[in-house]
Amino acid sequence: MKKRLDVVGKARRRVDARAKVTGQLRFADDLSMPRMLHAKLLRSPHPHAEIVSVDVSRAASLQGVHLVLTGQDFPVPFGIMPVSVDEFPLARERVRYVGDPVAAVIATDEQTAVEALALIEVNFKILRPVEDAIDGLRHPEPRIHDYGEQGNIHRNQSYEFGDVEDSLRKADFLFEDLFFYEGNTHLPMEQQASLAFLDGEGKLQICSSTQNPHYLHRQLARVLQIPEARIRVVATPNGGGFGGKCDPGGHEFVVSKAALLLGRPVKIGLTREEVFYVHRGRHPVLMKMKTGVTKDGKLTGMHLQTLLDGGGYGSHGPASTFYTGVLTPVTYHYPRFKFEACRVFTSKPACGPKRGHGTPQPRFGQEVQLDKIAEKLGMDPAELRLKNLTKADSLTASWLHVGSTGLEACIRKVTELSGWKEKHRKLPRGRGVGIACSTYMCGAGVAIYWNKMPHSGVQILLDRSGTVIVYCGATEIGQGSDDVLAAIVAETLGVDTGVVRCVTGDTGIAPVDLGSYSSRVTIMMGNAALQAAERLRASVAAVVSETLGTLPDRVVFSQGRVFAADNPGPGMTFVEAVHMAEAALGTLSAVGSYAPPKPPGKYKGAGVGPSPAYSFSACVVEVEVDERTGWIHVPKIWMAHDIGRAVNPTLARGQVIGGVYMGLGEALMEAQSFRRLPEKLSGALVHRAPSMLDYKSLTSLDMPEVEVALIEDPDPNCPYGAKEVGQGPLLPVMPAVANAIFDAVGVRIDEIPITPDKVLAALERKAKGEPARVGPEAFPAVPYPEPTFVLPPWEEGDGKETKRNAAAAVV
Amino acid sequence: MLARVRQRLTVNGEEADVSFAPYKTLLEVLREDLQLTGTKHGCELGECGACTVLLDGEPVLSCLVLGRECEGRSVQTIEGLARGPELHPLQAAFADFGGSQCGYCTPGVIMTAEALLRKNPSPTREEIKVATAGNLCRCTGYQQIVDAIEDAAAQLRAEAK
Numbered sequence: 001m002k003k004r005l006d007v008v009g010k011a012r013r014r015v016d017a018r019a020k021v022t023g024q025l026r027f028a029d030d031l032s033m034p035r036m037l038h039a040k041l042l043r044s045p046h047p048h049a050e051i052v053s054v055d056v057s058r059a060a061s062l063q064g065v066h067l068v069l070t071g072q073d074f075p076v077p078f079g080i081m082p083v084s085v086d087e088f089p090l091a092r093e094r095v096r097y098v099g100d101p102v103a104a105v106i107a108t109d110e111q112t113a114v115e116a117l118a119l120i121e122v123n124f125k126i127l128r129p130v131e132d133a134i135d136g137l138r139h140p141e142p143r144i145h146d147y148g149e150q151g152n153i154h155r156n157q158s159y160e161f162g163d164v165e166d167s168l169r170k171a172d173f174l175f176e177d178l179f180f181y182e183g184n185t186h187l188p189m190e191q192q193a194s195l196a197f198l199d200g201e202g203k204l205q206i207c208s209s210t211q212n213p214h215y216l217h218r219q220l221a222r223v224l225q226i227p228e229a230r231i232r233v234v235a236t237p238n239g240g241g242f243g244g245k246c247d248p249g250g251h252e253f254v255v256s257k258a259a260l261l262l263g264r265p266v267k268i269g270l271t272r273e274e275v276f277y278v279h280r281g282r283h284p285v286l287m288k289m290k291t292g293v294t295k296d297g298k299l300t301g302m303h304l305q306t307l308l309d310g311g312g313y314g315s316h317g318p319a320s321t322f323y324t325g326v327l328t329p330v331t332y333h334y335p336r337f338k339f340e341a342c343r344v345f346t347s348k349p350a351c352g353p354k355r356g357h358g359t360p361q362p363r364f365g366q367e368v369q370l371d372k373i374a375e376k377l378g379m380d381p382a383e384l385r386l387k388n389l390t391k392a393d394s395l396t397a398s399w400l401h402v403g404s405t406g407l408e409a410c411i412r413k414v415t416e417l418s419g420w421k422e423k424h425r426k427l428p429r430g431r432g433v434g435i436a437c438s439t440y441m442c443g444a445g446v447a448i449y450w451n452k453m454p455h456s457g458v459q460i461l462l463d464r465s466g467t468v469i470v471y472c473g474a475t476e477i478g479q480g481s482d483d484v485l486a487a488i489v490a491e492t493l494g495v496d497t498g499v500v501r502c503v504t505g506d507t508g509i510a511p512v513d514l515g516s517y518s519s520r521v522t523i524m525m526g527n528a529a530l531q532a533a534e535r536l537r538a539s540v541a542a543v544v545s546e547t548l549g550t551l552p553d554r555v556v557f558s559q560g561r562v563f564a565a566d567n568p569g570p571g572m573t574f575v576e577a578v579h580m581a582e583a584a585l586g587t588l589s590a591v592g593s594y595a596p597p598k599p600p601g602k603y604k605g606a607g608v609g610p611s612p613a614y615s616f617s618a619c620v621v622e623v624e625v626d627e628r629t630g631w632i633h634v635p636k637i638w639m640a641h642d643i644g645r646a647v648n649p650t651l652a653r654g655q656v657i658g659g660v661y662m663g664l665g666e667a668l669m670e671a672q673s674f675r676r677l678p679e680k681l682s683g684a685l686v687h688r689a690p691s692m693l694d695y696k697s698l699t700s701l702d703m704p705e706v707e708v709a710l711i712e713d714p715d716p717n718c719p720y721g722a723k724e725v726g727q728g729p730l731l732p733v734m735p736a737v738a739n740a741i742f743d744a745v746g747v748r749i750d751e752i753p754i755t756p757d758k759v760l761a762a763l764e765r766k767a768k769g770e771p772a773r774v775g776p777e778a779f780p781a782v783p784y785p786e787p788t789f790v791l792p793p794w795e796e797g798d799g800k801e802t803k804r805n806a807a808a809a810v811v
Numbered sequence: 812m813l814a815r816v817r818q819r820l821t822v823n824g825e826e827a828d829v830s831f832a833p834y835k836t837l838l839e840v841l842r843e844d845l846q847l848t849g850t851k852h853g854c855e856l857g858e859c860g861a862c863t864v865l866l867d868g869e870p871v872l873s874c875l876v877l878g879r880e881c882e883g884r885s886v887q888t889i890e891g892l893a894r895g896p897e898l899h900p901l902q903a904a905f906a907d908f909g910g911s912q913c914g915y916c917t918p919g920v921i922m923t924a925e926a927l928l929r930k931n932p933s934p935t936r937e938e939i940k941v942a943t944a945g946n947l948c949r950c951t952g953y954q955q956i957v958d959a960i961e962d963a964a965a966q967l968r969a970e971a972k
Contacts (some may be wrong), residue, residue: 013906013907014906014909016914017905017906017907017911018898018902018906019914020891020902020905020906020911020914020917021889021898021901021902021905021911021914021917021921022849022889022890022893022898022902023847023848023849023850023888023889023890023917023918024849025914027851027915029848029852030842030848032843110834111832111834127869186917186949187949187950188851188913188914188949189851189853189861189913189915189916189947189948189950190851190858190915191852191853228892233860237913237914238913239851239913239914240912240913240949240950241913241914242949250908271855272853272854272855272856272858272859321943356952477913478912478913478914478915479912480912555833628958650907650908650909650955651909651912653909653955654909654912654950654951654952654955657951657952657955658912658950658951658952659952660952661951661952661953662949662952689854691854691858692853692854692856692858692859692947693856693858697947698946698953699945699947699953700939700940700943700944700946700948700953700956700957701940701941701944703940703952703953703954705954706952706954
């Protein structure tokens with residue numbers, strides 16, 4: 001029975017708000033237990049070295065030290081992706097970045113553990129470090145890992161959808177640009193912490209700040225060589241994640257192993273410096289983008305090449321490498337598309353998934369290049385975009401299915417709100433506006449490890465008190481997943497979120513949800529919750545319909561009441577309905593689960609990029625640039641986001657503004673950058689700034705006003721039509737800033753972050769009559785493989801790999 | 812091991828006797844020896860503002876104050892802000908306006924805001940931003956924090972009438 005929405009779409013206090021504002025919410029490091037011990041990690045001072053020997057005898061004999069662990073205690077490696085299992089909780093033979101953990105001390109208190117670390121003697125044989133991706137291509141030896149494509153290349157791939165050279169040749173204009181996007185880090189306010197102990201049955205339990213308790217659960221079983229059934233992972237509420245708590249961390253294995261060996265609770269809390277070492281953040285990416293366009297502004301094809309600086313380990317790198325290409329053709333129609341991507345191991349903390357995972361880098365290049373195209377063609381950049389949009393329910397050249405799209409509405413809304421037409425190319429010198437768009441997945445279509453099981457499961461128990469208890473493995477990382485879960489269940493059962501209790505993030509008592517990544521939670525957990533709640537509602541309706549004098553499908557659940565659609569007057573309370581149903585059926589419970597639809601692409605590699613739905617965003621940024629200092633001031637940002645439907649508008653707006661904040665920080669200042677120490681100080685490759693003071697991020701004073709427009713056109717694949725909002729709105733900010741700077745002072749900054757020194761350098765070049773641009777000057781010869789060739793859907797392709805000459809026959 | 816220090820201080824309006832290792836910061840004494848884990852840590856170096864508490868009514872970074880400096884002094888933490896079962900207007904506004912997402916910076920920001928509103932019951936948005944500029948937040952983009960503080964200020968002014 002359809003009814004108007006009571007809960008979904010209404011601004012509400014989130015279900016976990018009270019615990020947060022009173023300081024009652026317990027994050028991992030807020031937990032403590034009797035007889036708890038403390039762990040500290042010894043980390044490598046060298047970016048690349050062999051471990052010749054480790055002597056822990058002095059440390060082990062220090063009073064208060066209970067255990068010292070080294071790489072020898074962990075013979076089994078881990079890795080979040082099955083193709084990149086290349087990391088040990090404590091390094092065994094080799095260290096691969098400054099900060100790589102080598103040994104652990106477990107002691108009565110942190111102070112004693114720190115003192116003991118100083119007593120561990122490690123003999124290293126220093127190896128040549130690899131500074132960045134280009135250095136890694138130049139120096140295949142020494143290899144950082146003994147696996148991968150060749151030399152220091154970790155992943156190397158190439159895909160071509162239709163004959164791209166041909167499409168570029170036939171274009172009226174060919175644009176070729178180089179872009180660079182510096183790496184940056186998540187910087188969650190909460191530093192990772194974990195507490196491991198043996199429960200009353202002698203089983204291992206770990207409470208940890210992880211975004212992905214299910215994947216951690218599997219990796220713990222693997223590394224510790226104990227059955228999964230003897231491990232329980234509780235994801236404590238994360239104090240921010242942004243992708244930084246997706247990988248299992250060495251520290252999680254260390255406290256688990258120590259708890260197993262000592263039979264006592266063991267806790268670790270990383271320092272802020274260590275959080276910079278753990279990293280797994282944005283990959284630095286060098287890009288080359290060739291795009292063909294007709295004189296009336298139609299895109300004919302794109303050839304994209306990317307080169308990723310991966311850091312010392314695989315992490316999510318194989319997926320990240322794909323993501324520097326696969327989502328590029330989702331916003332605009334490219335009749336043909338080719339992308340080549342190469343990830344190189346370097347002697348720095350591993351890069352991985354950060355909000356937008358691999359896509360902000362090519363999106364930056366794509367959207368800045370579109371601005372250049374519009375300028376060259378004398379077109380309005382917003383019009384150029386509108387002319388090339390992908391259509392709803394269509395396929396891309398690469399066989400991604402675009403379902404609903406609100407991008408046109410987003411562009412129209414954001415240009416209207418910002419006064420785009422009155423401002424672009426019309427503001428006085430030094431002021432300008434820029435536009436950019438983006439898209440993001442509502443959940444990755446394929447799980448990280450191959451299996452045919454659901455991506456999310458939800459169990460609901462109806463208690464006779466009227467409390468609705470909802471179990472799900474999903475993880476609350478601040479984004480509001482518990483609130484989404486409560487809202488969807490409450491809406492479906494016609495109750496207030498106040499009677500819903502969410503039990504989440506616990507592998508010991510809740511059904512599996514794959515985790516808080518790829519913006520999958522609202523859609524996948526939400527669909528599973530919807531199914532479970534609908535099943536329960538149907539059970540209850542079947543029982544009470546007779547009393548209500550109506551048919552089961554004419555029973556309405558709304559605002560704590562259950563009544564007949566045709567006769568709303570009498571009815572009963574929700575609690576009365578539960579009592580009646582429990583008396584008739586026994587204990588009331590139902591499960592629901594969700595797996596995304598099979599992707600249309602059938603070629604090897606087609607599993608990365610498909611999603612049940614895509615969100616879309618359009619952004620206008622206004623800037624003021626001081627031509628004497630290069631200083632960039634951003635007075636206002638407008639963001640329109642196609643969210644399908646906002647489950648809780650207060651939270652949705654918060655996600656949008658928070659995404660804009662993080663994107664603007666990346667655009668203007670955030671950089672995880674490195675430097676070489678002088679030779680007399682070992683010449684090591686070290687962080688420029690492993691501290692919050694030196695890693696610049698926006699404060700309240702730097703943050704402009706953000707005007708948010710939520711574009712709501714419910715998506716049929718999503719629960720109550722709700723698409724993602726956690727990652728999408730970050731993505732168009734960086735290119736919109738770069739485009740606004742061009743509008744303000746006529747210089748192109750083709751790399752991120754855009755700092756005042758780069759603006760000044762570009763202005764100086766402009767004054768000398770040189771190209772008014774700062775950005776990469778060259779793209780190295782990358783040994784990309786022969787592409788996997790697939791014909792686009794409109795060239796009689798079938799989604800499978802094919803021979804290139806088949807294309808020639810068609811064209 | 813160094814001998815522990817014993818001292819008395821006032822925490823959230825109540826006398827507290829506490830003994831702790833002499834090197835400990837006020838942050839550590841609160842979290843580890845008084846079990847008041849509502850106060851968070853983000854850096855332990857005075858960079859992030861997460862550990863802000865009120866010391867004799869003034870906002871301080873408790874990671875930069877030694878426990879030993881607090882003998883006989885009055886400390887107020889997030890745990891002492893609510894009015895019995897009722898939320899303080901700042902807490903209610905943070906909950907209603909989306910001022911708290913992951914919630915980790917929230918106690919520090921709320922205590923900073925409490926100090927601001929005691930001194931300046933009618934701050935402008937700019938004054939709110941200046942007062943909270945030392946409290947980093949990675950989730951909200953600050954806008955809804957400023958909204959919340961503005962609303963709480965109005966609530967408190969209405970109460971004072």
